[in-house]
Amino acid sequence: xxxxxxxxxKTGIVTGPAPLPDAxxxxxxxxxxxxxxxxxxxxxxxxxVDAGSCNGCELEIHAMNSPYYNxxxxxxxFVASPRHADMLxxxxxxxxxxxxxxxxxxxxxxxxxxxxxxxxCGCTGGIFGESYASCGRVSNVIPVDVTVPGCPPAPxxxxxxxxxxxxxxx
Amino acid sequence: xxxxxxxxxxxxxxxxxxxxxxxxxxxAGELRGICExxxxxxxxxxxxxxxxxxxxxxxxxxxxxxxxxxxxxxxxVPLSREDPHYPGIADIYPSANRMQRATADLLGIxxxxxxxxxxxxxxxxxxxxxxxxxxxxxxAARFAQSPDRYPFVPVExxxxxxxxxxxxxxGTIEPxxxxxxxxGEKILRLEERLGYKHxxxxxxxxxxxxxxxxxxxxxxxxxxxxxxxxxxxxxxxxATGTEAPRRALAxxxxxxxxERIANHLGDLGYLGNDVSLSFGFFQFWRLKEDLLxxxxxxxxxxxxxxxxxxxxxxxDLPVAAGEALAGRLAGIEREVATLKSIYDxxxxxxDRFIMTGQLTPExxxxxxxxxxxxxxxxxxRDLRVDYPIPPYQQLDxxxxxxxxxxVAARVAVRFDEIFESMRLVQTLVQQLPPGEFRAPVAxxxxxxxxLGWIEGWRGEVLIxxxxxxxxxxxxxHPHDPSWQNWPLLEHAVHGNIVPDFPLxxxxxxxxxxxxxx
Numbered sequence: 040x041x042x043x044x045x046x047x048x049k050t051g052i053v054t055g056p057a058p059l060p061d062a063x064x065x066x067x068x069x070x071x072x073x074x075x076x077x078x079x080x081x082x083x084x085x086x087x088v089d090a091g092s093c094n095g096c097e098l099e100i101h102a103m104n105s106p107y108y109n110x111x112x113x114x115x116x117f118v119a120s121p122r123h124a125d126m127l128x129x130x131x132x133x134x135x136x137x138x139x140x141x142x143x144x145x146x147x148x149x150x151x152x153x154x155x156x157x158x159x160c161g162c163t164g165g166i167f168g169e170s171y172a173s174c175g176r177v178s179n180v181i182p183v184d185v186t187v188p189g190c191p192p193a194p195x196x197x198x199x200x201x202x203x204x205x206x207x208x209x
Numbered sequence: 210x211x212x213x214x215x216x217x218x219x220x221x222x223x224x225x226x227x228x229x230x231x232x233x234x235x236x237a238g239e240l241r242g243i244c245e246x247x248x249x250x251x252x253x254x255x256x257x258x259x260x261x262x263x264x265x266x267x268x269x270x271x272x273x274x275x276x277x278x279x280x281x282x283x284x285x286v287p288l289s290r291e292d293p294h295y296p297g298i299a300d301i302y303p304s305a306n307r308m309q310r311a312t313a314d315l316l317g318i319x320x321x322x323x324x325x326x327x328x329x330x331x332x333x334x335x336x337x338x339x340x341x342x343x344x345x346x347x348x349a350a351r352f353a354q355s356p357d358r359y360p361f362v363p364v365e366x367x368x369x370x371x372x373x374x375x376x377x378x379x380g381t382i383e384p385x386x387x388x389x390x391x392x393g394e395k396i397l398r399l400e401e402r403l404g405y406k407h408x409x410x411x412x413x414x415x416x417x418x419x420x421x422x423x424x425x426x427x428x429x430x431x432x433x434x435x436x437x438x439x440x441x442x443x444x445x446x447x448a449t450g451t452e453a454p455r456r457a458l459a460x461x462x463x464x465x466x467x468e469r470i471a472n473h474l475g476d477l478g479y480l481g482n483d484v485s486l487s488f489g490f491f492q493f494w495r496l497k498e499d500l501l502x503x504x505x506x507x508x509x510x511x512x513x514x515x516x517x518x519x520x521x522x523x524x525d526l527p528v529a530a531g532e533a534l535a536g537r538l539a540g541i542e543r544e545v546a547t548l549k550s551i552y553d554x555x556x557x558x559x560d561r562f563i564m565t566g567q568l569t570p571e572x573x574x575x576x577x578x579x580x581x582x583x584x585x586x587x588x589x590r591d592l593r594v595d596y597p598i599p600p601y602q603q604l605d606x607x608x609x610x611x612x613x614x615x616v617a618a619r620v621a622v623r624f625d626e627i628f629e630s631m632r633l634v635q636t637l638v639q640q641l642p643p644g645e646f647r648a649p650v651a652x653x654x655x656x657x658x659x660l661g662w663i664e665g666w667r668g669e670v671l672i673x674x675x676x677x678x679x680x681x682x683x684x685x686h687p688h689d690p691s692w693q694n695w696p697l698l699e700h701a702v703h704g705n706i707v708p709d710f711p712l713x714x715x716x717x718x719x720x721x722x723x724x725x726x
Contacts, residue, residue: 060305135334172409
């Protein structure tokens with residue numbers, strides 16, 4: 040126990056500053072009112088859906104939970120069910136085998152809801168493209184508010200995409 | 210070295226590759242006999258896949274990669290266009306079961322009637338009787354969604370009930386379906402249903418040149434991008450007769466070991482998290498993030514994607530950068546040593562780790578467990594030790610080995626491998642050979658074959674490649690060790706309680722993307 044406490048004290052706080060929103064990431068005109076967004080901004084519940092990624096984007100979503108990025112300090116929390124979520128964070132080209140599951144997850148998420156597509160595959164279909172097995176980009180299957188390109192996008196970029204989605208547009 | 214194969218009655222020809230490799234062609238009638246003898250000689254089944262040869266005036270072919278002590282043997286079984294059947298081998302090599310079913314789904318190459326003929330990769334994206342990997346099906350083909358019915362094995366008895374989980378899971382995990390049959394909290398049976406991420410990777414390869422394929426290979430399973438990129442580069446170099454410079458090989462060794470360290474750090478963090486030791490999660494993920502940032506700074510990518518290319522590596526490591534890397538690793542190593550002693554002495558964590566999700570060495574051997582998980586179940590196999598290619602030949606790497614086969618053993622293997630990989634990277638940085646880091650890649654002759662085989666952090670990654678005219682890919686099969694290990698997860702959870710499943714699953718940390726393809 041002594042060693043554990045010593046390690047905590049030695050480590051200190053490593054969290055860096057959060058990024059600012061970036062309007063260029065916005066894919067859709069803001070659909071939510073300022074009032075709701077102010078509310079969201081203080082407590083945002085996210086449900087992650089991997090719709091067919093290579094698992095690279097998942098690595099960065101995990102990394103976003105590291106102490107370098109104080110996610111919960113920003114009011115952002117990952118939840119276990121779409122019914123508890125305000126936002127879906129979707130990775131991958133949408134495989135045809137995940138098409139139904141993604142649509143159902145979206146339908147199970149209460150309105151008003153936000154969708155952020157993560158990674159080159161989520162934005163455009165990426166290297167996998169569209170085929171007999173792949174629907175391509177996420178917006179081919181469900182409406183997307185914000186897209187975050189990158190292969191995979193770094194945690195700061197994902198965080199920026201999330202913050203952009205919950206910031207009122209012009 | 211072909212003597213061992215002569216004893217099997219095989220006419221094996223050597224294949225130019227980084228490791229000892231051979232090719233042989235046999236009629237379907239001899240397949241079972243060869244597999245029985247191979248098994249008796251301690252050969253392992255590394256992969257099984259199929260190919261469509263109708264564009265080359267033939268029918269279809271079944272392919273096997275078998276690892277003999279003397280090297281890797283690529284066995285091809287030509288099958289007729291009209292009736293591509295073969296005798297199944299899943300009773301000899303149990304891990305062949307799902308590979309046979311996937312081959313049937315994609316190519317219509319079907320095992321004999323006594324084999325398990327349930328579908329595997331096919332859900333609803335294409336109907337029964339359509340085979341998307343056949344050459345006469347366009348990659349852009351669209352099939353109407355067909356109903357997906359899958360016969361799970363029902364478990365009956367007093368108080369037995371089912372818990373269906375997924376494909377969308379509660380955490381940030383890849384999609385897959387787990388069907389638990391439980392009594393109270395105890396798991397009687399787990400049945401996995403995967404294939405949700407099938408996105409047509411093998412078909413996509415066939416639209417690409419050898420050069421273009423490198424990027425896709427690095428995205429078969431993103432967490433093993435270095436292992437796949439190296440195996441792919443090896444396969445291309447083997448098919449084209451290209452020799453990567455010595456400096457490039459040493460740099461590849463550094464990259465592969467860094468990938469191993471990064472993944473093990475992340476897993477150790479999550480294993481702590483899953484036993485409510487969130488201290489472990491935050492500490493290990495801090496160290497992992499330090500390493501990822503170092504990767505980005507020195508190699509231009511946090512996960513080292515596209516760092517290995519056919520012919521060498523994309524970027525050199527200057528002396529100052531090598532010194533910086535050595536310094537950062539030494540710092541991380543000291544902290545991992547501290548954290549190891551905290552994990553070792555934490556009664557709560559050890560209580561959850563020990564005897565949880567156990568796989569005995571006997572079962573592991575019989576079913577063909579591989580990689581990291583095998584080394585926790587008494588199977589001390591490691592390609593870096595058993596078939597050392599440069600730069601490993603000079604490094605004398607040690608394979609981790611634990612025998613208890615529980616979560617604690619898989620934790621211990623990860624700690625051992627972090628320290629060993631640290632040693633390997635430090636040595637490689639010190640002894641980096643001078644010279645070029647990338648060689649030009651020759652064109653491949655039509656029909657040229659290549660093999661790449663790399664011990665990634667999870668286990669052995671295989672790339673089997675056949676080129677066609679115009680330096681393009683005729684057929685490429687990327688094989689993830691998760692094919693072998695997923696079925697063993699079903700065994701490891703027997704008799705455990707449902708709340709321990711996430712912990713057991715994490716201790717294997719298998720790839721969905723790598724096997725759904």
